[in-house]
Amino acid sequence: MEPLTKKITIDRSSPVPLYFQFAQQLQNLIEAGELPPGTKLSNEIVMADEFGLSRPTMRQAMQHLVNKGLLARKRGVGTQVVTNRIRRQVEFTSLYEDLERDGRRPTTQVLTVETAPAEAAVATALGLEEGQPVVSIERLRLADDQPIALLHNYLPEGVIELDLEALAEGGLYQQMRRSGAALSTAEQTIGARRATAAEARLLDEARGATLLTMTRTAFDGSGKPVEYGSHVYRASRYSFEMTVAAH
Template structure:
């Protein structure tokens, strides 16, 4: 009886059955390496090494690595190679501060203040806060860090008329906590998210090489008396993912129509 044809199995590598499963086996192997042996910033085996180990084409290896890059497990650096990516932080849609979210994840938050001053409100900021353009607002711009790594650039505007002494003792560590001390408890908010590329300044402040994707968040915060803060944040796309809880749609109740009157 003739022996079956095909490649011999590779010691230490999962068996592959059909071209549709080959890239899956490579992906699972590399993913397991990341979980068990490699640290953040470590290089993964080269495409050539993985191709020889699994007995597959380099295009198949590239397909597997592409999937792990898309999942945020690996990161490619042009001219250098492919490395284990930093752990992503889920960006939960809640009315909380950066510091609260990082501490909830067991990370140490920190900030670098780039600007803290009273400035005339630009037209778009004034519209968001429901005030006249040119009225004074507190402007705070910070780089936000988690465990020493820059994560986001955050700009916040608060009407001076609401909180005249917001910067009396320097920039507050938490704008929300400062608002609460002045009797303006943030009650609810609305946020818009968008994706774009970082500009050169943002890339430098966030320690990103080259032009990289960022997630932009625009938030308007309300107290019981109306808008109390407006902010824009730029988050590293390689360190954040968005987490949104979903529920089933609420049943729409249609008022019962009165029966037509008889003729």
């Protein structure tokens, strides 16, 4: 592979910060496939010397790309390019459908399926009394054999008869539609928080790593809530995208 010094040029007369010049050009190389996933980079001290940059400037450039999910630092391995982050449009589709459409080979591990009393947040979202029974589903969603999201879904009793085999092989919304449950609209909220120890273990992340969160309530054509989801996603491998219009 041609050395990075042949591919990246630093313009010291430019008003663009030096760290951003380096990070942007390295990002372009990654996204163009010239630095495929798994490519190991020299350590920051060596690269700083190669490009005539200070060590803090190089550290800032590398951290910028770590934060964007394009690089990962691994103890004993160093810094390397990681699989491109999955970008999901914010629309009324399931994660399984989005991954399948993106050619990312989704698979599912069904962790638990049980009938349980609705906690306050679940009951409020589904228009039920707290403590009323709901069907609780917990799944781990993978893309190309890499864990991406931990999904918790709650359904009022009687919405559908769950097929556990189909649940492991496809998406919940697909099964709901096949069962005749009409999905019309949804309300959702996106946020972020730190991973718990259990979440970090399941998602192959460091304890306390940042996770994206999404809660969603789905409604049928009459406006009745038929599903509530509370999901967490690996921020290092996943992002939400949306299109906004000016008025």
